[in-house]
Amino acid sequence: VISDHYEFELAVNAHRMQSEFYLMFSGAGKPIGGHKIGTAIYDYYLIHTVTAGEGLFVCNDAPYPCREGDTFCIFPGVPFSYQADKSNPWEYSWAGFSGSGSGELLRLIGVSAERPVASHTTEQAFQYYGMTRRALLENEYPSLTDLECSAYLKLMLIALGKSNPAHIADGAGDRSETERLVKYAARVIKTQYANPIAIESLADSIGYHRVYFSKIFTDYYGKSPKQYLKAVRMEQAELLLMSTALSIEQVAESVGYGDPLYFSKQFQKWSGMPPSEYRRKKRQG
Protein backbone atom coordinates (compact mmCIF):
# COMPACT_ATOMS: atom_id res chain seq x y z
CA VAL A 1 0.00 0.00 0.00
CA ILE A 2 1.48 3.27 -1.10
CA SER A 3 -1.15 5.80 -0.06
CA ASP A 4 -3.24 6.52 3.01
CA HIS A 5 -6.11 7.80 0.93
CA TYR A 6 -7.36 4.59 -0.59
CA GLU A 7 -6.71 0.89 -0.76
CA PHE A 8 -5.62 -0.68 -3.98
CA GLU A 9 -3.82 -3.54 -5.59
CA LEU A 10 -0.93 -2.81 -7.92
CA ALA A 11 0.85 -5.07 -10.39
CA VAL A 12 3.99 -3.69 -12.00
CA ASN A 13 5.55 -5.12 -15.13
CA ALA A 14 9.15 -5.74 -14.14
CA HIS A 15 10.05 -7.52 -17.36
CA ARG A 16 9.52 -4.86 -19.95
CA MET A 17 11.08 -5.64 -23.31
CA GLN A 18 12.16 -2.80 -25.52
CA SER A 19 11.08 -4.58 -28.60
CA GLU A 20 9.57 -4.19 -31.93
CA PHE A 21 7.94 -7.32 -33.25
CA TYR A 22 5.56 -7.95 -36.10
CA LEU A 23 4.05 -10.77 -38.03
CA MET A 24 4.73 -10.87 -41.76
CA PHE A 25 2.65 -13.85 -42.88
CA SER A 26 1.19 -17.12 -41.72
CA GLY A 27 0.11 -20.25 -43.53
CA ALA A 28 -0.66 -23.95 -43.28
CA GLY A 29 -0.16 -26.77 -45.72
CA LYS A 30 0.80 -30.30 -46.66
CA PRO A 31 3.70 -30.78 -49.10
CA ILE A 32 3.95 -33.94 -51.19
CA GLY A 33 6.34 -36.65 -50.02
CA GLY A 34 10.00 -35.74 -50.46
CA HIS A 35 9.37 -32.05 -51.15
CA LYS A 36 12.39 -30.00 -50.08
CA ILE A 37 13.02 -26.30 -49.48
CA GLY A 38 16.61 -25.01 -49.26
CA THR A 39 19.36 -25.04 -48.49
CA ALA A 40 18.79 -21.29 -48.26
CA ILE A 41 19.11 -18.24 -46.02
CA TYR A 42 16.20 -15.91 -45.20
CA ASP A 43 16.33 -12.50 -43.60
CA TYR A 44 13.38 -13.07 -41.25
CA TYR A 45 12.24 -15.59 -38.67
CA LEU A 46 10.11 -18.45 -39.91
CA ILE A 47 8.55 -20.85 -37.46
CA HIS A 48 6.85 -24.15 -38.36
CA THR A 49 4.70 -26.35 -36.18
CA VAL A 50 4.24 -29.92 -37.39
CA THR A 51 0.71 -31.25 -36.93
CA ALA A 52 1.00 -34.61 -38.67
CA GLY A 53 3.51 -36.85 -40.46
CA GLU A 54 7.24 -36.32 -40.34
CA GLY A 55 10.15 -34.62 -42.01
CA LEU A 56 13.71 -33.45 -41.59
CA PHE A 57 14.73 -29.94 -40.61
CA VAL A 58 18.37 -28.94 -41.04
CA CYS A 59 19.79 -25.87 -39.37
CA ASN A 60 23.48 -24.96 -39.66
CA ASP A 61 24.16 -28.45 -41.09
CA ALA A 62 22.67 -30.07 -37.98
CA PRO A 63 19.74 -32.44 -38.72
CA TYR A 64 16.60 -32.32 -36.59
CA PRO A 65 13.99 -34.96 -37.43
CA CYS A 66 10.54 -33.54 -36.64
CA ARG A 67 7.10 -35.01 -36.21
CA GLU A 68 3.72 -34.09 -34.78
CA GLY A 69 4.04 -31.65 -31.90
CA ASP A 70 7.47 -30.37 -32.90
CA THR A 71 8.08 -26.74 -33.75
CA PHE A 72 11.19 -25.71 -35.66
CA CYS A 73 12.48 -22.24 -36.27
CA ILE A 74 14.47 -20.72 -39.11
CA PHE A 75 16.64 -17.78 -38.09
CA PRO A 76 17.62 -14.83 -40.24
CA GLY A 77 21.09 -15.27 -41.66
CA VAL A 78 21.29 -18.94 -40.70
CA PRO A 79 21.37 -21.57 -43.52
CA PHE A 80 18.62 -24.19 -43.35
CA SER A 81 16.66 -26.73 -45.33
CA TYR A 82 13.63 -28.83 -44.63
CA GLN A 83 12.17 -31.80 -46.40
CA ALA A 84 8.96 -33.81 -46.06
CA ASP A 85 9.32 -37.53 -45.47
CA LYS A 86 8.85 -39.53 -48.68
CA SER A 87 6.29 -42.02 -47.39
CA ASN A 88 4.72 -40.06 -44.52
CA PRO A 89 5.02 -36.37 -45.40
CA TRP A 90 4.35 -33.85 -42.70
CA GLU A 91 1.69 -31.18 -42.41
CA TYR A 92 2.48 -27.95 -40.70
CA SER A 93 1.47 -24.39 -39.98
CA TRP A 94 3.99 -21.60 -40.31
CA ALA A 95 4.45 -17.97 -39.46
CA GLY A 96 7.10 -15.50 -40.62
CA PHE A 97 7.95 -12.57 -38.43
CA SER A 98 10.56 -9.91 -37.93
CA GLY A 99 11.50 -7.01 -35.73
CA SER A 100 14.27 -6.27 -33.27
CA GLY A 101 12.56 -8.04 -30.36
CA SER A 102 12.06 -11.35 -32.15
CA GLY A 103 15.36 -12.93 -31.12
CA GLU A 104 14.91 -12.05 -27.47
CA LEU A 105 11.34 -13.33 -27.55
CA LEU A 106 12.52 -16.69 -28.88
CA ARG A 107 15.36 -16.86 -26.41
CA LEU A 108 12.86 -16.31 -23.61
CA ILE A 109 11.03 -19.46 -24.59
CA GLY A 110 14.25 -21.40 -25.00
CA VAL A 111 14.58 -21.37 -28.79
CA SER A 112 17.83 -20.32 -30.47
CA ALA A 113 19.92 -21.21 -33.52
CA GLU A 114 21.74 -23.73 -31.31
CA ARG A 115 18.46 -25.23 -30.17
CA PRO A 116 15.99 -24.48 -32.95
CA VAL A 117 13.34 -27.09 -32.16
CA ALA A 118 10.74 -27.14 -29.38
CA SER A 119 8.63 -30.21 -28.82
CA HIS A 120 5.27 -30.93 -27.15
CA THR A 121 3.57 -28.04 -28.90
CA THR A 122 0.06 -27.85 -27.45
CA GLU A 123 -3.21 -27.82 -29.33
CA GLN A 124 -3.76 -24.34 -27.93
CA ALA A 125 -0.53 -23.07 -29.47
CA PHE A 126 -1.52 -24.60 -32.78
CA GLN A 127 -4.88 -22.87 -32.73
CA TYR A 128 -3.21 -19.48 -32.56
CA TYR A 129 -1.82 -20.05 -36.05
CA GLY A 130 -5.38 -20.35 -37.29
CA MET A 131 -6.48 -17.25 -35.44
CA THR A 132 -3.52 -15.35 -36.88
CA ARG A 133 -4.46 -16.32 -40.40
CA ARG A 134 -8.11 -15.53 -39.82
CA ALA A 135 -7.24 -12.07 -38.54
CA LEU A 136 -5.19 -11.44 -41.69
CA LEU A 137 -7.74 -12.86 -44.11
CA GLU A 138 -10.84 -11.26 -42.64
CA ASN A 139 -9.09 -7.94 -42.11
CA GLU A 140 -12.22 -6.61 -40.48
CA TYR A 141 -10.59 -3.54 -38.93
CA PRO A 142 -7.53 -2.96 -41.12
CA SER A 143 -5.85 -0.58 -38.71
CA LEU A 144 -6.07 -3.20 -35.94
CA THR A 145 -4.99 -6.18 -38.00
CA ASP A 146 -1.27 -5.80 -37.37
CA LEU A 147 -1.83 -5.52 -33.63
CA GLU A 148 -4.17 -8.50 -33.62
CA CYS A 149 -2.17 -10.97 -35.66
CA SER A 150 1.07 -10.06 -33.90
CA ALA A 151 -0.70 -10.60 -30.58
CA TYR A 152 -1.88 -14.06 -31.64
CA LEU A 153 1.62 -15.00 -32.67
CA LYS A 154 2.95 -13.81 -29.32
CA LEU A 155 0.32 -15.89 -27.54
CA MET A 156 1.39 -18.85 -29.65
CA LEU A 157 5.04 -18.35 -28.64
CA ILE A 158 4.04 -18.02 -24.99
CA ALA A 159 2.11 -21.30 -25.17
CA LEU A 160 5.14 -22.85 -26.83
CA GLY A 161 7.37 -21.63 -23.99
CA LYS A 162 4.99 -22.92 -21.33
CA SER A 163 4.97 -26.37 -22.88
CA ASN A 164 8.78 -26.51 -22.52
CA PRO A 165 9.17 -24.96 -19.09
CA ALA A 166 12.63 -26.48 -18.55
CA HIS A 167 14.04 -24.30 -21.31
CA ILE A 168 12.45 -21.00 -20.41
CA ALA A 169 15.09 -18.42 -19.56
CA ASP A 170 13.51 -17.62 -16.22
CA GLY A 171 14.33 -14.81 -13.86
CA ALA A 172 15.19 -12.85 -17.01
CA GLY A 173 18.90 -13.29 -16.33
CA ASP A 174 18.86 -12.26 -12.67
CA ARG A 175 21.58 -13.95 -10.71
CA SER A 176 19.70 -14.02 -7.41
CA GLU A 177 16.37 -13.52 -5.73
CA THR A 178 17.74 -10.34 -4.20
CA GLU A 179 18.60 -8.94 -7.61
CA ARG A 180 15.14 -9.74 -8.88
CA LEU A 181 13.47 -7.98 -5.96
CA VAL A 182 15.70 -4.94 -6.15
CA LYS A 183 14.96 -4.60 -9.84
CA TYR A 184 11.27 -4.95 -9.10
CA ALA A 185 11.48 -2.12 -6.58
CA ALA A 186 13.25 0.08 -9.11
CA ARG A 187 10.52 -0.68 -11.61
CA VAL A 188 7.88 0.35 -9.09
CA ILE A 189 9.69 3.67 -8.65
CA LYS A 190 10.08 4.19 -12.39
CA THR A 191 6.39 3.62 -13.07
CA GLN A 192 4.82 5.05 -9.91
CA TYR A 193 6.87 8.21 -9.31
CA ALA A 194 3.77 10.34 -9.95
CA ASN A 195 2.23 8.96 -6.76
CA PRO A 196 3.42 9.24 -3.19
CA ILE A 197 5.95 6.45 -2.59
CA ALA A 198 7.10 5.58 0.91
CA ILE A 199 10.34 3.64 0.81
CA GLU A 200 9.21 1.76 3.90
CA SER A 201 6.03 0.49 2.19
CA LEU A 202 8.05 -0.44 -0.86
CA ALA A 203 10.48 -2.40 1.32
CA ASP A 204 7.57 -4.08 3.10
CA SER A 205 5.98 -5.07 -0.20
CA ILE A 206 9.01 -7.14 -1.17
CA GLY A 207 9.46 -8.50 2.32
CA TYR A 208 12.45 -6.53 3.59
CA HIS A 209 13.00 -4.16 6.44
CA ARG A 210 13.53 -0.60 5.22
CA VAL A 211 17.07 -0.58 6.60
CA TYR A 212 18.18 -3.69 4.78
CA PHE A 213 16.28 -2.73 1.64
CA SER A 214 18.05 0.60 1.55
CA LYS A 215 21.40 -1.16 1.78
CA ILE A 216 20.88 -3.75 -0.97
CA PHE A 217 19.29 -1.18 -3.25
CA THR A 218 22.20 1.20 -2.79
CA ASP A 219 24.69 -1.61 -3.35
CA TYR A 220 23.00 -2.47 -6.62
CA TYR A 221 22.25 0.93 -8.12
CA GLY A 222 24.89 3.11 -6.50
CA LYS A 223 22.24 5.43 -5.11
CA SER A 224 19.74 5.05 -2.31
CA PRO A 225 16.06 4.38 -3.05
CA LYS A 226 15.18 7.94 -2.10
CA GLN A 227 17.87 9.38 -4.34
CA TYR A 228 16.76 7.10 -7.14
CA LEU A 229 13.15 8.23 -6.75
CA LYS A 230 14.19 11.86 -6.69
CA ALA A 231 16.31 11.44 -9.81
CA VAL A 232 13.41 9.85 -11.68
CA ARG A 233 11.10 12.68 -10.62
CA MET A 234 13.52 15.47 -11.39
CA GLU A 235 14.50 14.11 -14.79
CA GLN A 236 10.84 13.85 -15.71
CA ALA A 237 10.26 17.38 -14.39
CA GLU A 238 13.07 18.68 -16.61
CA LEU A 239 11.49 16.95 -19.57
CA LEU A 240 8.07 18.44 -18.84
CA LEU A 241 9.49 21.91 -18.32
CA MET A 242 11.25 21.72 -21.66
CA SER A 243 8.65 20.06 -23.82
CA THR A 244 5.31 21.20 -22.43
CA ALA A 245 3.58 24.40 -21.36
CA LEU A 246 2.41 22.92 -18.06
CA SER A 247 2.47 25.33 -15.14
CA ILE A 248 5.01 24.71 -12.39
CA GLU A 249 2.18 23.49 -10.22
CA GLN A 250 1.10 21.02 -12.89
CA VAL A 251 4.65 19.81 -13.40
CA ALA A 252 4.96 19.29 -9.65
CA GLU A 253 1.73 17.32 -9.62
CA SER A 254 2.84 15.26 -12.61
CA VAL A 255 6.00 14.06 -10.90
CA GLY A 256 4.50 13.32 -7.51
CA TYR A 257 4.93 16.55 -5.58
CA GLY A 258 1.69 17.73 -4.03
CA ASP A 259 3.26 20.98 -2.82
CA PRO A 260 4.52 23.13 -5.71
CA LEU A 261 6.56 25.36 -3.40
CA TYR A 262 8.37 22.43 -1.98
CA PHE A 263 8.88 21.08 -5.49
CA SER A 264 10.51 24.34 -6.56
CA LYS A 265 12.93 24.20 -3.67
CA GLN A 266 13.87 20.62 -4.44
CA PHE A 267 14.25 21.40 -8.11
CA GLN A 268 16.56 24.27 -7.36
CA LYS A 269 18.78 21.98 -5.31
CA TRP A 270 18.76 19.47 -8.14
CA SER A 271 19.52 21.65 -11.13
CA GLY A 272 20.90 24.82 -9.59
CA MET A 273 18.04 27.03 -10.69
CA PRO A 274 14.29 27.31 -10.08
CA PRO A 275 11.94 25.56 -12.52
CA SER A 276 10.80 28.76 -14.22
CA GLU A 277 14.37 29.82 -14.95
CA TYR A 278 15.25 26.33 -16.13
CA ARG A 279 12.41 26.47 -18.64
CA ARG A 280 13.39 29.92 -19.86
CA LYS A 281 17.04 29.00 -20.40
CA LYS A 282 16.28 25.71 -22.15
CA ARG A 283 13.70 27.34 -24.38
CA GLN A 284 15.97 30.05 -25.72
CA GLY A 285 18.58 27.48 -26.61
Place this chain on the structure above:
DNA sequence: ATTAAACACCGCCATG
Protein backbone atom coordinates in the same frame (compact mmCIF):
# COMPACT_ATOMS: atom_id res chain seq x y z
C1' DA B 1 20.68 -11.70 6.80
C1' DT B 2 18.51 -8.92 9.97
C1' DT B 3 17.57 -5.18 13.16
C1' DA B 4 18.08 -1.68 17.07
C1' DA B 5 19.99 2.68 17.74
C1' DA B 6 21.93 6.72 16.19
C1' DC B 7 22.10 9.95 13.00
C1' DA B 8 20.67 12.79 8.96
C1' DC B 9 17.47 14.87 6.59
C1' DC B 10 12.78 15.29 4.42
C1' DG B 11 8.36 17.07 4.11
C1' DC B 12 5.23 19.86 6.03
C1' DC B 13 3.33 23.53 8.77
C1' DA B 14 3.18 27.26 12.11
C1' DT B 15 4.81 31.56 12.66
C1' DG B 16 6.02 36.07 11.76
Place this chain on the structure above:
DNA sequence: GGCATGGCGGTGTTTA
Protein backbone atom coordinates in the same frame (compact mmCIF):
# COMPACT_ATOMS: atom_id res chain seq x y z
C1' DG C 1 -1.67 37.25 0.89
C1' DG C 2 2.79 35.81 -0.80
C1' DC C 3 7.02 34.13 0.97
C1' DA C 4 11.09 33.13 3.95
C1' DT C 5 12.36 31.01 8.39
C1' DG C 6 12.45 27.68 11.97
C1' DG C 7 11.15 23.73 14.06
C1' DC C 8 9.10 19.29 14.67
C1' DG C 9 7.83 14.39 13.86
C1' DG C 10 8.60 10.97 11.01
C1' DT C 11 11.14 8.77 7.25
C1' DG C 12 15.45 7.22 5.24
C1' DT C 13 20.35 5.97 5.83
C1' DT C 14 24.29 4.55 8.29
C1' DT C 15 26.44 2.24 11.88
C1' DA C 16 27.20 -1.49 14.84
